[in-house]
Amino acid sequence: MCGLLALVRDPALPVTEDMVEAVAGASHLMRHRGPDEPGTWSDDRVVLGFNRLSIIDIAHSHQPLRWGPPEEPDRYVLVFNGEIYNYVELRTQLRSEFGAVFATDGDGEAIVAAYHHWGTTALSRLRGMFAFALWDTKNQELFCARDPFGIKPLFMATGPGGTAVGSEKKCLLGLAVEVGINLAIEERALQHYTVLQYVPEPETLHRGIRRLESGCHAVIRPGQQPKVTRYFVPKFGAAAFTSGGAQARYDEITAVLEDSVAKHMRADVTVGAFLSGGIDSTAIAALAIRHNPRLITFTTGFEREGFSEVDVAVASAEAIGARHVAKVVSQAEFVAALPEIVWYLDEPVADPALVPLFFIAREARKHVKVVLSGEGADELFGGYTIYREPLSLKGFDYLPRPLRKSLGRASRPLPEGMRGKSLLHRGSLTLEERYYGNARSFSDEQLRAVLPGFDPSWTHTDITAAIYAESAGWDPVARMQHIDLFTWLRGDILVKADKMTMANSLELRVPFLDPEVFAVASRLPHDQKITRTTTKYALRRALEPIVPAHVLNRAKLGFPVPIRHWLRAGELMDWAYGMIDASQAGHLVDIAAVRAMLDAHRAGEGDHSRRLWTVLIFMLWHAIFVERSIVPTISEPQYPVQL
Structure with missing residues (x-):
């Protein structure tokens, strides 16, 4: 488990010592990901930075890691975040089939050797969590990949100075000048965040930075845009149990x-x-x-x-x-x-x-x-209990579509909280219309009141339409699971x-x-x-x-958090008022509307805690990463290298 950073320079721009130092400095921003051992490597086209958290083969497997077949030693250089749990079996197979030679006892060399011998199909053989960047010195290209489910992150940014990829976005912000990254706020991503409580992949709140999506790989060549390919498409119900x-x-x-x-x-x-x-x-x-x-x-x-x-x-x-x-x-x-x-x-x-x-x-x-x-x-x-909704709404499936829509219209004037209102409304909608994934903070009406730049054409279907298309014909529960995976x-x-x-x-x-x-x-x-x-x-x-x-058979709770109560009294309520009053994000969020929402919540006029929390966390993010009005104290507890 580590942190990686890579910068592929534009062909017209050389890699200099200053550039190597810039990558090392930006990499230091994520030293918490790998406090055991930093490292850099460079040639005339690429700079790699790394922070290692030593877990497997502690004495060896240093990164950036060099590997190549006997006829091309040191052809590849790897920076890798994650773990490959079947690395022992992979190394045995690579030795048996290809005579692969390894200098370490770790899992990193298994990735490189597998890629060399099997190409991109090697990704489907890896059991693990991973995000890695692999520089091929012969073909002059950087191959990047993320695990099928997106357990490990990978951010990407391309500008006039080249393409940077990293485990944390703050490192790419640290290279913004060198790469030429557009740091304008992406308002569509902000609207998606406000509805969903997170910024959906591949978006980020900075226009010039994206994420490599889960289950995808990318090829980056100097002077070119990254070429992204999906290698993993999850399928539910592809083959049923046949016996037993x-x-x-x-x-x-x-x-x-x-x-x-x-x-x-x-x-x-x-x-x-x-x-x-x-x-x-x-x-x-x-x-x-x-x-x-x-x-x-x-x-x-x-x-x-x-x-x-x-x-x-x-x-x-x-x-x-x-x-x-x-x-x-x-x-x-x-x-x-x-x-x-x-x-x-x-x-x-x-x-x-x-x-x-x-x-x-x-x-x-x-x-x-x-x-x-x-x-x-x-x-x-x-x-998730929401997966049981198709059972409760099954009766609506037998009604003609026009009648379902009429029932939905009839539910609108009913008072909020009235028994049956939500059932009629949700029963009038198709699964694609009503299911955003396992979270939704704001309705369109509530969103319009909070976001001055609200655009009704930016909807959850920006995110879900293509995912739903992949699951056409599946049962409703499988389709909801598929949406939640993405x-x-x-x-x-x-x-x-x-x-x-x-x-x-x-x-x-x-x-x-x-x-x-x-x-x-x-x-x-x-x-x-x-x-x-x-x-x-x-x-x-x-x-x-x-x-x-x-x-x-205990009900799912996770780690319950009392923000509903704490936003009505005490330190969290005081913090919330202070955050709202000090925020400089008024061009993006209606400050007065948010304060009125907090006043109403404090007075017990409804539970607005989740919506408040969504906006407050954005305000805090904006104060840290845009306004720079809040500089967090980053505590770095000193842990022993090995436990």
Whole structure:
């Protein structure tokens, strides 16, 4: 787990010592991703920068990493963020088939050798999380790729000075002059953020910086625009289970999870696990302790009754035999950490759960260097309650389309909160019209009141239309899962997981998001995912022998955050008023409208907490990255190199 930076210069512009120093300086902005070992490499066309968090083959596998076949030694130079969990098997296969020779015992050389011998098809052989940039000195091109689900990030920017790619956007901002990046705010991306609570890929809030999307690779040649290709298209229901009955299906889920966790435990440092009160993290921890009987688990909660998973997590840890560490966060700590957290994020993400994740990662890093977590189970196995909506709306499917639209029009004058209003409205819409992904903060009417530049032509369909087209003919639950893989999962869940753990130099691994696990989950019929009474039906059945009974059918909570209460009184409310009054983003956000919303929330006139939080986090982002009126104090705890 590391941070990479690469700059491919325009052919008319030479690589100078000043340029190498500029890349090294920009790379230093993400030293938290890899405090163990910095490094740079350059030739006359490219500069590579790297920060290493040593996890596998600690004494070797230094980066930038040189590798080549015997006839072309040192042909390739790699900078790589992530882990390849099947690297041992890949190295064995490459030796057997091609006589590949390796100078290290790590996973980086496996990537380069696989690319050399198999080309871009090597990506489908990698079981892991990755974003990498591989310079081919012979062909003079930079090959970049991200893992299928987008666990690891990669930002890209092209300008008159060349193309830069990096693990964090702040590093590209550090090279803005050298590359010639357009730093104007992209208002369409801002509107999408305000609705969705995150900036959807491939957009960012800076017009000149984009993201390489999950499951894509790019070829960058000096003087040319990056050529991006999608190599992974997830498909649900492509092939059904053919034999063995229900129990065989559950046994297959169990077996593939056991295998994934076993491979995710590969490390030369101590591996722990995050543990909330839910089934997903508990299952991962219960499987992990088989490989490390001294497993330490971690959870967090708040100093407010009803907003802590600590007690349930403690009981779960006790049931599986793990040592448990809990971190309780006060409102004052929460508020004080916000500027630092948003600086680490690079892009605003309005999910309050990332704050406790930051604190639990900081606590965990005192004990371990790697943690496992349960992200991805909901998207793969059908874990969100919203996935049950097609069952509740099924009756509308039998009505003629004009009648459904009439029912929708009839619902408009009904008072907000009136029983049946929402059902009539949502039943009048098609799935494509009503489902944005697993989050929506603002309606169009609310958005128009807050964003002076509101444009009704910028809608969620900018993001979802092409994704829905890929899933035509699938059942509604599978289509919703497909949308969430490309929106909520990679836009919110994985961003906060990567950024908040890397902020603390902690590697987070997600065994559910494994290609082999996906291959099994994708074949489940909808009635093995969602029923009228539960979610993740098949997964729960498969995990019955593994997880404690008290969490098997427990409702999903995650890490609940009391912002609704805290925005009505105390330090967070005071911080919110101060942020609104000091904001210089009035050309992008209606300051008076936001203050009125906070006044109404404080007075108990409705719950506006999620919408407020969305705008407040943008204001804080704007103050840090645009106004420069807030300069966060970046605390850098000193951890030992190896734990």
